[in-house]
Amino acid sequence: MHNAESLARPAVAGSEPRRNALFWRLMDIRISFIPLPVYLLLLGLVAGLLLTKEIKADLPTMIAIIGLGGATCGEMGKRLPFFGKIGGAAIVSAFLPSYIVSLGWVPQDIITPVTTFTKSSNFIYLFVSAVVVGSIFTMDRNLIIKGFAKIFVPLLVGSVLALLAGIAVGMLCGLELRQVLFFVIVPVMGGGLGEGAIPLSVGYGEILGMDSGKILAQFLPIILLGNLVAIMACGALDLVGKRFPHLTGNGRLQMIELLQDATAPGVEKEKRFDSDTVNQVIAAGMCAITLYLAGVLLHALFGLPGPVCMLFIAVLLKLCNAVPQQLEAGAQVLFKFFTTCVTYPLLFANSIAVTHWSELTAAFHIGNVLTITTTVLTLVLTGLVIARKMGMFPIETAIVNGCHSGLGGTGDIAILTAANRMQLLPFAQISTRIGGAITVMGALLILANLPPV
Structure with a gap:
């Protein structure tokens, strides 16, 4: 998380077929601790579950949602000018979600299961x-x-x-x-x-x-x-x-x-x-x-x-x-x-x-x-x-x-x-x-x- 790379490392020549080189380079790009292709796929899947009202407070779904949220907030906070160097990732992760909830930008179908899971699972x-x-x-x-x-x-x-x-x-x-x-x-x-x-x-x-x-x-x-x-x-x-x-x-x-x-x-x-x-x-x-x-x-x-x-x-x-x-x-x-x-x-x-x-x-x-x-x-x-x-x-x-x-x-x-x-x-x-x-x-x-x- 603290060593996330913004640029992909070059693929080793001859180590993989040419058609896979771009994918491996994309996998080297991380949003906090999640590889970029996985992050985008998870984002799409969570959006689909939200539209179909299938988000539940079960463990796999909650890992996906809070993992996405935590990775996004951590990455944002780490890149803030000045604050990124004095704990911006922790500050954003700890307070930004609460703020956007107060603005009504987070669907209730996400707030309710996340709250239930967090309080019940401890x-x-x-x-x-x-x-x-x-x-x-x-x-x-x-x-x-x-x-x-x-x-x-x-x-x-x-x-x-x-x-x-x-x-x-x-x-x-x-x-x-x-x-x-x-x-x-x-x-x-x-x-x-x-x-x-x-x-x-x-x-x-x-x-x-x-x-x-x-x-x-x-x-x-x-x-x-x-x-x-x-x-x-x-x-x-x-x-x-x-x-x-x-x-x-x-x-x-x-x-x-x-x-x-x-x-x-x-x-x-x-x-x-x-x-x-x-x-x-x-x-x-x-x-x-x-x-x-x-x-x-x-x-x-x-x-x-x-x-x-x-x-x-x-x-x-x-x-x-x-x-x-x-x-x-x-x-x-x-x-x-x-x-x-x-x-x-x-x-x-x-x-x-x-x-x-x-x-x-x-x-x-x-x-x-x-x-x-x-x-x-x-x-x-x-x-x-x-x-x-x-x-x-x-x-x-x-x-x-x-x-x-x-x-x-x-x-x-x-x-x-x-x-x-x-x-x-x-x-x-x-x-x-x-x-x-x-x-x-x-x-x-x-x-x-x-x-x-």
Whole structure:
């Protein structure tokens, strides 16, 4: 997806009959990850199904539709002037479909099945499971705990500074202290929709005696705008990393990881990347599903966030040397497949099914915009500044901190896609889920003990 070619490679002379040369050249032209002839054929078939009202929410049809939509949006965003270099593909995939739906340009016969499929299948959790397993299983076991322990320091410092800076800017813009703190800053850092906005709205409703549905409606545009700012900020960090290579580990969080890669024998690295087989990839996929179901069960039994449970089980397996090298190789192929071919379709589907354009535009009050921007940028800049003291790369640390203002799992995916750092998803999940849970619990405790207005 990120290496799509706009020009066809010349056919090797004599390798194919002359009558096939043009077709192979056309197959080398990609719309994101789809070869041009296949893209055009799929487009025609979907149009035919639409005219005959045969579009259903089944898996093959939905793969075709969201694959086409995601590939188109990704390709468009990648080619935007300036924005294409700071995460334009992720921004377009995450927000353009919602906008054209609001204009009435998308037929209801497409909106309804895509929404049904996205909400009923929960395939975002399949994505998160595959990427988390791929990331954790291919990390060095001796560096995992150090990385997870270290990330809490910039996250905590960044959260406190972002809170103070956001309050100051919000009050300068004329917002009341309670409004800017509990209804702007806390929702932005609350961990997204399911683990953040919904528990917050229910808690606020009980404490303040208000309708939780109305409170949730206020939160949604704030969260969406915060996620958009984080996408753009982290996309810009990718550019900074390319301009100043000494600031980035290119997806590695800790400096010691780069040193270890440099001293690792070349034979071992080659073996690790090339030993994958179909069976190993299938095994890694089933392992990802198993860990996801374990997270679901632990959530049902103890109320802990499922993705966080899954993440810690994966870390535990790695630390206990329970992941053989063959499974690591399969997990790496699985990781590459999902990050290359599933990211933009996932963002496209969620944009149609979940993101409502009217809710996003409702947040464009100058006070909200400045407060949200200040909060997100403070998180990011704090990670950038204190990373070196923690033995971590500034760009990667800043991106993980930025995920604290993400829209849950979908937000993390959009942010990391814009930053070209999907390897950081396990750390982003810590930032979003655990950081968000602490923010929500703290806000509810404080609000419950404040005197009524």
